[in-house]
Amino acid sequence: MLDPTLKSNIAKLWNKFWSGGISNPLTAIEQISYLLFMKRLEDEDTQRINDALLNNSSYESTFKGHEKYKWSNWADDRAKDSLKLVRDEIFPFLKELGDENSLYRKYMKDATFVIPTGALLSEAVKIINELHIKEQNLDTQGDIYEFILDELRTAGKNGQFRTPKHIRDMMVDIAQPKIGERACDPACGTAGFLVSIMRHILEEHTSPNFIEVDEFGNRSNFKADKLSNKEWDKLLNDTLYGSEIDPTMIKISLMNLMMHGIRGPHISQRNSLTECTKEKGKYDLILANPPFKGSIDVDEIKTKFSISTSKTELLFLELMYDLLTIGGKCAVIVPDGVLFGSTNAHREIRKKMMDKCRLDAVISMPSGVFKPYAGVSTGVLFFTKGEPTENVWFYDMTADGFSLDDKRTFIDGKGDIPDIIEKFQKRYENDFTDRTAKCFFVSADEIRENNYDLSISKYKEIKYEEVEYEPLDKLYQRWQTDEQAIRTKMESLKQNFSGLFESQK
Missing domain, CATH: 1.20.1260.30 (N6 adenine-specific DNA methyltransferase, N-terminal domain)
Structure with missing residues (x-):
């Protein structure tokens, strides 16, 4: 901070x-x-x-x-x-x-x-x-550049905008990247996810006596003193990969990574949907927030995807599945429409997430997370490639630590996020059967029966509390009593001010 x-x-x-x-x-x-x-x-x-x-x-x-x-x-x-x-x-x-x-x-x-x-x-x-x-230390140098990049919140256009740092960090804490893994963001923008992955790995390998905590609970000064020279070389040269189509964003992402100590970043200028398919099975971890509501010429992607659609938010999901190794993990932000859309393409991509992956979690985020430049409701999907799904953990996130209006005023910077991370990591140790709670499990079979619908509203139960009201005759009697009391007070006021009214005539 x-x-x-x-x-x-x-x-x-x-x-x-x-x-x-x-x-x-x-x-x-x-x-x-x-x-x-x-x-x-x-x-x-x-x-x-x-x-x-x-x-x-x-x-x-x-x-x-x-x-x-x-x-x-x-x-x-x-x-x-x-x-x-x-x-x-x-x-x-x-x-x-x-x-x-x-x-x-x-x-x-x-x-x-x-x-x-x-x-x-x-x-x-x-x-x-x-x-x-x-x-400044390396953390603060990076934070300076992150704060400068935060101005991009006013520049969101065509579905391209920056993911807030606290949301990126939440996704990284859920994914738990490890040294030796190869990570990718196929729509990397300013490379924020790659920076968050690196910081997580550095923190995991820093002795506690080096770590500094500010008044807001933010941790910094990650020396990574526990990393060997071989591990450092792996982290700096063969861990972080990104693709981006916008040439300006490419330059900014390069500068961002270099400000965080990566001297030889692997960032490629390309359209991932048409040029990354040759990298199938290359990555152990993918974190991304791909463009919403975009479309692509279907002639450019013939034979590259199994689903038939021009919607980029669906194509990116299949691309991420293809890019992962068996056992690879992905945390991705999607618009709510992906979770319940009724087209064949929507259903087929959800089916792939369920049947060819272990869909670990669906986190429903409030619509204000991406304000002021987008009010769309979104969710985070977290899945592991290669295992069929048995149960899906849902979480109804209602607060992220900032106001959900256009001002996005700081409240505590955390909201439900610490609870999400803690409960996700211990989801198999607790009873998450109460569907009136913020989080719960839903069986894969039930989701399949509901056309692979992944919207939390489909399964969340609303608990209605019975409210008892006074009998009508008693309410009427109390209303008459209150009315009479008001009349009495008004009459008293009139008498008290009568002399004043007379003197003004």
Whole structure:
């Protein structure tokens, strides 16, 4: 959790971009990302030089022959006059970093620096310096970027918007990713799910004495001191994979992962529905919030899917099933329509989730979770590939720790989430047969009998309490008594003020 000063500075940064003529949140985030990367590049270069001196090893500075490109050599009072230098020299230099065939070079090829004035550049540099990024630990550096990305809540369009961090973390805590597993998000957006997976693994392998807890109960400072060198290499180089079709989102996701310490992220720009089918059986874990209400040309996906539909929310479910290894797990957000839709495609995808997977849980979320940019009701499906379903655990989530209106005001940031995680993990140890409760089991056979309907309202029982009212004659008598009392008081008031009324005539 960021302290108020850091949050205030980030809010100022947004305001400067808005008033400086960059009002599109995606464009602003992209430009802010470039500036943050420029600063981080020098900080990391300095750290590597110092490490090399301590270890008596060799290291060639990234800025060798280009010392004037270092952040510290222009990003101060001189920034106002440095726009031409940054735009025409430093930014092209950044685009050429890394191996010629690297993902970074590939996706930065078409990047442009569009900060329009030296004044805006100067203001942005001043605020970024005030964030003291170099002095922050890796968790806080990542949190700074997460908070900047939170502005995307105003940019949701065409079913594409960012999953709130506390919802992502809930899904990760349910899925319980392990070191050695290969994880994927085939519609990764800003790579938020991949970051949450990494943080979970780091926390699981950090000694308790290192972990810090703030006043809100948020945990940080995950050193992962229990990971071996081999495990670190696996985590950084062969654990986190993502695909995204939007080129701007690709750049943002790369920056997000790099701000969280992933130097060689595996992010691919592609349409997962048409280009990922060759990766069947590759991943142990999938977490995703794929686009809602999208459609695709059926000619593009001929022979790739068993269900016949152009609806992307259904196609992504089958894709995730295909991408998983046997025993692989998936937690995915779907619109409510997926749970009860009556078309053949809706029924067939639910049938696959039930009969070819162990559908572990259906968590119904309130409609305000994705406000202000979407009011659609959603649910989380959690399933394991390769085992038939015997019972499905349902949970009726009514609060997520924020108000469910457009303002999404902070309440406690948790709502039902801790209860969901605890009860899910102990679902086989407790009696969840009461269907009037928040959570309960439903047998697979009953769900099949109901056309594979997975909406919680189909099975939840409402408990009606009998209310006894007074007999009508007593109610009438009490009403007469109350009316008489009112008349008496009105008459008393009239008498008390009668003299005042007379004097005003």
